[in-house]
Amino acid sequence: MDMKTAKHQATQDLGDVRRVSILGSTGSIGCNTIDLISRNPDAYLVEALTANVNVEVLARQAKATNARLAVVADETCYADLKDALAGTGIEAAAGESAVVEAAARPADWVMAAIVGAAGLLPTLTAVRRGAVIALANKECLVCAGALVLAEIERSGATLLPVDSEHNAIFQVFDFGQRDAVEKIILTASGGPFWRTPLETMARATPEEAIAHPNWDMGAKISVDSATMMNKGLELIEAYHLFQLPEDKIDVLVHPQSIIHSLVAYVDGSVLAQLGSPDMRTPIAYALGWPKRIEAPSPRLDLAAVGTLKFETPDNRRFPSIDLARQALRDGGMAPTILNAANEVAVAAFLNRKIGFLDIARTVAETLARLPNVPMLTLDDVISVDANARRLAEEQATARTVSA
Secondary structure, three states: OOHHHOHHHOOOOOOOOEEEEEEOOOOHHHHHHHHHHHOOHHHEEEEEEEEOOOHHHHHHHHHHHOOOEEEEOOHHHHHHHHHHOOOOOOEEEEOHHHHHHHHHOOOOEEEEOOOOHHHHHHHHHHHHOOOEEEEOOOHHHHHHHHHHHHHHHHHOOEEEEOOHHHHHHHHHOOHHHHHHEEEEEEEEOOOOOOOOOHHHHOOOOHHHHOOOOOOOOOHHHHHHHHHOHHHHHHHHHHHHHHOOOHHHEEEEEOOOOOEEEEEEEOOOOEEEEEOOOOOHHHHHHHHHOOOOOOOOOOOOOHHHHOOOOOEOOOOOOOOHHHHHHHHHHHOOOHHHHHHHHHHHHHHHHHOOOOOOOHHHHHHHHHHHHOOOOOOOOHHHHHHHHHHHHHHHHHHHHHHHHHO
């Protein structure tokens, strides 16, 4: 994909008031987006907000932003949402199909922040009508990258990465001279277990795994950071976003999370985007694009930071990066299988059914046991995703029984 869908449209005038929808508004990314909108409410008209089950927060957000529609994915929560919004004039809906319908509403700008493969169909729906997509759901490109990019090309949609790493690269990547890019470097915090011995990691609890040292994220993403699978998923996402081969995408551990990623050029220049670890910075970049808007993120004081540290990833203790690289090299449905197995394994760990080190083992075994096939249609993706989940569930259950 030519990133003209974003970078080359920087002179586009999107008007003074931007109509927005937030898919996954009650998660960390969604709440930070609401925070930015609330600081300049006259600049935004909120079309739709969606959540999974958190009716209380969703209703509060809908009232605060005067949203036109609020949707909860869990149909059993519909009555509670309708009661919470009674008398407000805000439309309430429920169910997975209603989330997809919310994505189809006429918003200029859509925050795609539903965690996991569940966000794929709503995001594709927004893409197909040519919206500006602020992509915080890396799994969309991981499990169906080729299909998503084809739809973007067909519809003329704009794709703006929100992950701090990809947003950083986007800001310093010369799309007009892609052949001058030597490599891109994704930085990783290392998570809470970077210095933890393997035998201690084997006994890690969910509470320990989600205690990220720098970022405030949801449970699933925090566990991905602890296993470093998040960096593997981001590597696949970067491959699709920036159209560089896998061997030109590096990972570097940077525990302070100050440099969010870098781009190295053939002349020896290395360009980096820096900032305090606050997701409101990349969200603000996407929300204001093609202009920059003010964000309340703490200002970076390099003198106070003093020294920036970097290390090479320990792939023996954190095998997830290598699993993702191999899946990317294998192509086809391998990344889809990787993502599905990881979602199941992380959920099993959070539910105390398997150990921390069993997450990567479950992913590796699922990749080894499920045949890889070409990615041709969205139905293919849905079918393989379901099969990978079933197989991963079987393995997690077997580990629970044998524990």
